[in-house]
Amino acid sequence: xxxxxxxxxxxxxxxxxxxxxxAASIVGCLEGEGPxxxxxxxxxxxxxxxxxxxEKAEQRMMLETMQKALEKAGLQVKDIDYMLAGDLLNxxxxxxxxxxxxGIPFLGLYGACSTMYEGMALGAMLIxxxxxxxxxxxxxxxxxxxxxxxRFPTEMGNQxxxxxxxxVTGAGAAVLAxxxxxxVITHATIGKVVDxxxxxxxxxxxxxxxxxxxTITCHLQDTSRQPDYYDLIITGDLGAYGxxxxxxxxxxxxxxxxxxxxxxxxxxxxxxxxxxxxxSGCGCSAVVTCGYLMESLRSGxxxxxxxxxxxxxxxxxxxxxxxxxxxIGHAVVIEMR
Amino acid sequence: xxxxxxxxxxxxxxxxxxxxxxAASIVGCLEGEGPxxxxxxxxxxxxxxxxxxxEKAEQRMMLETMQKALEKAGLQVKDIDYMLAGDLLNxxxxxxxxxxxxGIPFLGLYGACSTMYEGMALGAMLIxxxxxxxxxxxxxxxxxxxxxxxRFPTEMGNQxxxxxxxxVTGAGAAVLAxxxxxxVITHATIGKVVDxxxxxxxxxxxxxxxxxxxTITCHLQDTSRQPDYYDLIITGDLGAYGxxxxxxxxxxxxxxxxxxxxxxxxxxxxxxxxxxxxxSGCGCSAVVTCGYLMESLRSGxxxxxxxxxxxxxxxxxxxxxxxxxxxIGHAVVIEMR
Numbered sequence: 001x002x003x004x005x006x007x008x009x010x011x012x013x014x015x016x017x018x019x020x021x022x023a024a025s026i027v028g029c030l031e032g033e034g035p036x037x038x039x040x041x042x043x044x045x046x047x048x049x050x051x052x053x054x055e056k057a058e059q060r061m062m063l064e065t066m067q068k069a070l071e072k073a074g075l076q077v078k079d080i081d082y083m084l085a086g087d088l089l090n091x092x093x094x095x096x097x098x099x100x101x102x103g104i105p106f107l108g109l110y111g112a113c114s115t116m117y118e119g120m121a122l123g124a125m126l127i128x129x130x131x132x133x134x135x136x137x138x139x140x141x142x143x144x145x146x147x148x149x150x151r152f153p154t155e156m157g158n159q160x161x162x163x164x165x166x167x168v169t170g171a172g173a174a175v176l177a178x179x180x181x182x183x184v185i186t187h188a189t190i191g192k193v194v195d196x197x198x199x200x201x202x203x204x205x206x207x208x209x210x211x212x213x214x215t216i217t218c219h220l221q222d223t224s225r226q227p228d229y230y231d232l233i234i235t236g237d238l239g240a241y242g243x244x245x246x247x248x249x250x251x252x253x254x255x256x257x258x259x260x261x262x263x264x265x266x267x268x269x270x271x272x273x274x275x276x277x278x279x280s281g282c283g284c285s286a287v288v289t290c291g292y293l294m295e296s297l298r299s300g301x302x303x304x305x306x307x308x309x310x311x312x313x314x315x316x317x318x319x320x321x322x323x324x325x326x327x328i329g330h331a332v333v334i335e336m337r
Numbered sequence: 338x339x340x341x342x343x344x345x346x347x348x349x350x351x352x353x354x355x356x357x358x359x360a361a362s363i364v365g366c367l368e369g370e371g372p373x374x375x376x377x378x379x380x381x382x383x384x385x386x387x388x389x390x391x392e393k394a395e396q397r398m399m400l401e402t403m404q405k406a407l408e409k410a411g412l413q414v415k416d417i418d419y420m421l422a423g424d425l426l427n428x429x430x431x432x433x434x435x436x437x438x439x440g441i442p443f444l445g446l447y448g449a450c451s452t453m454y455e456g457m458a459l460g461a462m463l464i465x466x467x468x469x470x471x472x473x474x475x476x477x478x479x480x481x482x483x484x485x486x487x488r489f490p491t492e493m494g495n496q497x498x499x500x501x502x503x504x505v506t507g508a509g510a511a512v513l514a515x516x517x518x519x520x521v522i523t524h525a526t527i528g529k530v531v532d533x534x535x536x537x538x539x540x541x542x543x544x545x546x547x548x549x550x551x552t553i554t555c556h557l558q559d560t561s562r563q564p565d566y567y568d569l570i571i572t573g574d575l576g577a578y579g580x581x582x583x584x585x586x587x588x589x590x591x592x593x594x595x596x597x598x599x600x601x602x603x604x605x606x607x608x609x610x611x612x613x614x615x616x617s618g619c620g621c622s623a624v625v626t627c628g629y630l631m632e633s634l635r636s637g638x639x640x641x642x643x644x645x646x647x648x649x650x651x652x653x654x655x656x657x658x659x660x661x662x663x664x665i666g667h668a669v670v671i672e673m674r
Contacts, residue, residue: 012468090427091652092447100663105527110447129466131349190442315428326437
């Protein structure tokens with residue numbers, strides 16, 4: 001298969017790379033018990049988090065994650081120019097209601113599970129473009145709110161196919177700033193919506209893989225870099241099947257990323273946790289990036305990484321009307337200098 | 338009531354104000370019969386627009402509006418760096434599926450009915466910040482897709498209270514460019530989420546009014562301008578009740594805008610069209626801005642205007658869980674030079 005047809009350069013670089021001065025993550029029980037459990041700031045064992053509904057629990061999780069990120073940055077709400085956030089719930093109510101509490105000028109985003117990376121890319125542009133000093137970026141998902149909105153009430157106990165993924169319960173938030181210490185965002189590659197005709201809403205990894213492969217390939221072409229420039233190339237929530245497909249497509253497009261490529265949805269759970277193909281949801285790439293990846297950059301385990309937030313752009317309505325599932329992938333380069 | 342408490346300057350200005358080189362709008366039958374009918378590019382009388390579902394009709398409307406805007410600008414898809422768009426449907430499927438066809442790097446937005454203005458503000462920042470030469474911005478809504486998603490199936494014939502508004506069927510799109518001829522965007526004021534506790538989802542104008550008043554006041558304070566700097570101050574879709582409340586709030590905050598303030602939702606329908614409080618929906622401010630306002634700027638009727646896209650940040654789920662309805666307002670200054 002030929003490399004993706006390109007209209008032009010999709011990648012921008014930042015003259016003064018914005019700094020991720022702080023990041024925070026709060027996750028649910030299953031995520032806390034997983035291999036990355038220790039890299040998150042807080043584990044919440046109650047799926048209701050003391051609230052009356054799962055939706056309100058997700059809101060509390062996003063709010064406290066944002067407050068935690070501000071606290072770690074030593075900043076207050078008034079120091080932040082913009083909040084960029086989104087989630088999976090209809091009309092992104094998690095982000096809207098969090099923004100209501102914080103009172104920061106708010107730009108609502110919807111990129112499905114790519115939202116954290118869409119936010120980091122846009123936030124970096126706003127800072128490097130001269131429109132902000134500090135930006136707060138965040139995204140969240142919750143297993144129980146996503147299941148009942150997208151699929152079936154969990155009470156029904158429907159059987160899930162092995163290609164299905166497990167929506168991560170968790171929220172991630174990062175504070176981007178013009179100056180400070182921490183990893184920097186040097187490039188962003190905004191993705192196109194790609195659809196190779198996958199119509200199974202229970203196999204979203206396969207639906208997102210073509211978009212992920214497209215963005216990775218465009219990024220490498222745009223920057224004239226080889227995969228070995230990066231210590232790690234990591235997609236957001238493709239899971240086992242989507243990751244395999246992405247690797248195959250990128251190989252067909254002329255790049256071999258196999259020795260340094262993984263996926264947040266694979267890292268977050270262990271095989272014994274019975275989540276089938278891996279993690280998914282806005283929270284997946286958000287918490288792995290704000291938890292594990294930030295820790296790995298700060299500890300020196302990785303120096304340069306290419307992260308690709310991936311989103312499946314379906315709705316129950318679009319599936320019911322016979323549509324296939326398009327995907328999107330937004331990439332940012334994060335380096336420790 | 339005191340003026341809104343502010344954390345800092347919310348308004349940014351553009352060193353090289355991006356130009357709206359073209360704009361297009363396609364509307365439904367009722368909008369075509371309204372007072373602004375002649376300012377739209379096309380009127381579609383079939384609510385299905387030849388498609389099998391209203392959702393697919395809305396997609397066709399957004400796609401053709403974007404293609405029309407490109408055609409009027411003399412541009413092709415490959416000339417556009419980013420597409421920024423959103424709509425009211427769950428998971429913004431209208432915008433996602435339109436982006437799938439166009440294949441332009443895509444940033445999905447959700448600002449409820451403020452989306453067109455969120456897009457214009459962000460698009461202008463991306464261009465003036467040096468990250469894009471040309472950006473395509475769009476938003477849409479459809480009476481029938483919105484009614485069945487947010488309220489009741491229209492087949493039920495539920496009675497609507499007089500405070501209810503009528504979701505505009507229509508799509509608007511604008512091409513923003515670094516250079517060219519046309520109205521320019523000189524400033525943007527990104528709004529905060531404001532909630533004064535209005536809980537009636539059938540009176541969204543009242544729910545959005547505090548946010549609109551907050552953004553207008555912040556904008557005037559930030560720029561040290563008086564209302565008479567503008568020939569027109571126009572909100573997105575507050576309708577009759579929301580417009581009245583906004584005027585009152587802004588007066589309490591110390592500015593008199595009464596002699597130059599109106600609302601897109603009031604202009605788009607005539608009193609005889611029986612739409613109760615006026616128009617609403619993402620399409621409302623999008624088509625009035627891309628149709629009537631662009632024509633008024635080009636003809637010299639207005640020279641400087643402050644437009645405020647307004648959004649009610651509710652979902653059926655948030656209302657069912659007892660939440661009130663927060664609002665948001667994003668403002669841009671459009672001037673003919």
